[in-house]
Amino acid sequence: MFSRINRLRKTAVFRLTLWYSAVLVLSYFAVLGLTYSLFFTSLLRDDRTFIRSKLGHVVARYYEAGLQAAVKEIEDENTSGEPEPYFARLAEADNRTLYLSLPAHWQGFDVGLLAQGPPPASGTWISLTQVNGQDVLETASHVLVDGRLLQVGKSSGDRNHVLGHMLRVFAAVIGPLVLGGFVGGLFLARRHFRPVRHLTRAAKAIVDTGRVDGRVSLPVRRPGSELDELVVLFNRMLERIESVIAGMREALDNVAHDLRTPLTRLRGTAEAALLPGHDLGAAQEALAECLEESDEILTMLTTLMDISEAETGTMTLAREPVDLVPVLADAADLYRFVAEEKAVTLSLPLPPALVVVGDRRRLRQVFANLVDNAVKYTPEGGRVSISASKEDGRAVVVVEDTGPGIPPEETPHIWERLYRGDKSRSRPGLGLGLSLVRAMVQAHGGTVEAASALGAGARFTVVLPTSSAACPADPNITKM
Numbered sequence: 001m002f003s004r005i006n007r008l009r010k011t012a013v014f015r016l017t018l019w020y021s022a023v024l025v026l027s028y029f030a031v032l033g034l035t036y037s038l039f040f041t042s043l044l045r046d047d048r049t050f051i052r053s054k055l056g057h058v059v060a061r062y063y064e065a066g067l068q069a070a071v072k073e074i075e076d077e078n079t080s081g082e083p084e085p086y087f088a089r090l091a092e093a094d095n096r097t098l099y100l101s102l103p104a105h106w107q108g109f110d111v112g113l114l115a116q117g118p119p120p121a122s123g124t125w126i127s128l129t130q131v132n133g134q135d136v137l138e139t140a141s142h143v144l145v146d147g148r149l150l151q152v153g154k155s156s157g158d159r160n161h162v163l164g165h166m167l168r169v170f171a172a173v174i175g176p177l178v179l180g181g182f183v184g185g186l187f188l189a190r191r192h193f194r195p196v197r198h199l200t201r202a203a204k205a206i207v208d209t210g211r212v213d214g215r216v217s218l219p220v221r222r223p224g225s226e227l228d229e230l231v232v233l234f235n236r237m238l239e240r241i242e243s244v245i246a247g248m249r250e251a252l253d254n255v256a257h258d259l260r261t262p263l264t265r266l267r268g269t270a271e272a273a274l275l276p277g278h279d280l281g282a283a284q285e286a287l288a289e290c291l292e293e294s295d296e297i298l299t300m301l302t303t304l305m306d307i308s309e310a311e312t313g314t315m316t317l318a319r320e321p322v323d324l325v326p327v328l329a330d331a332a333d334l335y336r337f338v339a340e341e342k343a344v345t346l347s348l349p350l351p352p353a354l355v356v357v358g359d360r361r362r363l364r365q366v367f368a369n370l371v372d373n374a375v376k377y378t379p380e381g382g383r384v385s386i387s388a389s390k391e392d393g394r395a396v397v398v399v400e401d402t403g404p405g406i407p408p409e410e411t412p413h414i415w416e417r418l419y420r421g422d423k424s425r426s427r428p429g430l431g432l433g434l435s436l437v438r439a440m441v442q443a444h445g446g447t448v449e450a451a452s453a454l455g456a457g458a459r460f461t462v463v464l465p466t467s468s469a470a471c472p473a474d475p476n477i478t479k480m
């Protein structure tokens with residue numbers, strides 16, 4: 001129980017509730033203070049209005065009917081207590097008291113002090129504090145025409161009684177109010193922080209088990225709220241991480257699988273060469289085969305690393321202005337011989353120049369791979385065209401062939417590492433060319449797309465920005 005409370009005390013929910021309660025109490029005191037002062041001012045004004053009105057009334061009576069009539073009027077009102085009792089004092093011009101009336105329940109005021117000293121001027125307010133210091137007798141003075149002095153006053157007792165009652169009500173309310181505010185605040189804060197608790201639980205489960213297949217199972221109650229959005233994003237992030245891990249696992253499996261074949265061949269060749277009865281020529285031939293196999297393995301590993309570097313953004317590109325026209329012509333020259341052997345026509349409708357900013361060697365690698373595929377997959381007598389143009393300030397290169405095209409079900413996979421189309425397995429290749437092309441083009445801030453109608457050839461479109469942000473690098477060019 002204690003440990004639970006202790007844990008709760010450390011939570012953001014508790015601290016938030018505490019702040020909330022503190023703000024509530026402060027606001028309560030601010031409202032209380034304001035109400036009290038408004039009430040006090042209003043009651044004081046009422047009392048003074050009453051005193052002024054009584055004073056005027058008695059003065060009028062004095063002028064109307066003389067001293068006796070005025071005194072009688074005071075006596076009558078104070079005896080009946082209607083409408084309210086009040087203090088009255090009549091004094092000679094030298095301030096000697098002639099008449100004094102103090103309601104019986106207003107005791108403890110030293111009214112003799114009023115007779116001390118010279119008489120005050122008309123309109124002067126004098127306050128006498130009760131002996132016990134509780135109430136104050138406030139008096140207003142008026143000098144009559146014959147020089148006499150009339151003073152009328154009222155005790156602050158009634159006013160203090162009302163204000164005291166008000167304070168007691170406030171004091172009685174504050175306890176339940178703070179408690180209610182704290183409990184309510186705790187409830188609301190806990191409710192509000194529910195997504196955070198679920199997130200913490202899910203993150204803890206990932207840390208403890210290392211599995212990322214769990215999700216925060218919390219329905220979105222208020223779309224657009226920050227915490228609900230965080231839950232949705234957290235789940236999406238887990239989905240991405242899961243798919244990346246699955247992709248990495250798959251790639252690793254594929255690499256292991258694809259490495260096994262050349263490594264087994266290499267081992268078999270070496271083993272066969274070691275068998276007795278082989279002459280030097282056969283051993284040399286076996287060594288040459290081993291070299292070829294190891295080259296293939298090395299190429300595969302280098303390309304995989306290049307792709308990974310380009311995709312993760314760690315590849316540094318040696319950027320410079322590059323005219324794509326000679327780069328494309330070089331790529332075509334590289335495969336012209338193979339194309340001629342297959343009677344495949346290579347056409348290059350190129351503009352005089354098309355300059356982009358990029359890494360010359362990487363760009364050469366991109367187009368070499370595309371031309372290689374086009375020539376490789378186009379049957380005898382077919383055509384391969386490499387065209388380039390500038391559109392909307394971007395360089396657009398199209399490598400098109402009249403080969404078998406790409407089946408629609410394979411199109412989404414051709415960019416995956418080590419993926420090879422069903423019909424392509426009989427042809428040489430590692431299934432890394434297009435992965436490398438896409439990774440490089442994207443590292444240059446461009447895009448590459450494949451379009452193909454089955455049987456009607458394939459068309460690869462590379463779009464490159466003609467200027468882009470700088471990034472250094474110079475890895476080896478690898479051709480699959």
Ligand code: ADP
Nearest residue numbers: 373377414420421424429430431432433434458
């Ligand atoms: P590889 O050519 O070594 O198999 P790539 O990554 O270059 O690997 O290409 C992946 C797959 O895409 C190929 O196996 C092939 O099925 C398909 N492909 C690529 N280019 C073409 C093309 N020009 N015509 C038809 N299919 C193609």
